Amino acid sequence: KxxxxxxxxxxxxxxxxxxGILTETIDGRL
Structure with missing residues (x-):
């Protein structure tokens, strides 16, 4: 998608x- x-x-x-749907967490690398 x-x-x-x-x-x-x-x-x-x-x-x-x-x-408001979670798409991606911030891990410092993105």
Whole structure:
């Protein structure tokens, strides 16, 4: 699935899409 990263915000060190679904954790490498 292709994610629209323009709609992604950083929250509590974790990336969520606009629906609040976990997409990827921040591990310093991303």
């Amino acid at each position: 292709e994610i629209d990263y323009t709609a992604i915000k950083k929250s509590n060190g974790v990336l969520f899409d606009v629906k």
